Amino acid sequence: MPIRPENRDRYPKDWPAISALIRFGRAAGRCECVGECGRGTHPGRCPNVHRGRAYGTGSEVVLTTAHLDHIPENCDPQNLRAMCQGCHLHYDREHHRQTAAATRRAAVEAAGQLALDVGGPR
Numbered sequence: 001m002p003i004r005p006e007n008r009d010r011y012p013k014d015w016p017a018i019s020a021l022i023r024f025g026r027a028a029g030r031c032e033c034v035g036e037c038g039r040g041t042h043p044g045r046c047p048n049v050h051r052g053r054a055y056g057t058g059s060e061v062v063l064t065t066a067h068l069d070h071i072p073e074n075c076d077p078q079n080l081r082a083m084c085q086g087c088h089l090h091y092d093r094e095h096h097r098q099t100a101a102a103t104r105r106a107a108v109e110a111a112g113q114l115a116l117d118v119g120g121p122r
Helices: 005-010 015-026 085-091 093-110
Strands: 063-067 080-084
Touching: 015 063, 015 080, 063 085, 080 085, 085 093
Parallel strands: none
Antiparallel strands: 063 080
């Protein structure tokens, strides 16, 4: 997953080496997800391999490194998991939903508007 510019300073300077060690050292180029992504599409370990064809879609697999706690500063190997882009996006879906909502609220407030919460679904 690309690092957003506003988060770049949160990653250690040696992040590319850390990420490569997880993806190609420990994981040997294969997605390490064993269901924690919640997709429910693969029993056991995900079969996707970096630069191979993704099961189900046939798209090219890009192996990424996920922070299980969503904290870029926490680069403990136990907090990192090599994941294909599909598993990583699905694993992060709730985190992305929350950060997108916060970004929308901040934009509304910056525009000088008050947010109105009527209690409905978002």
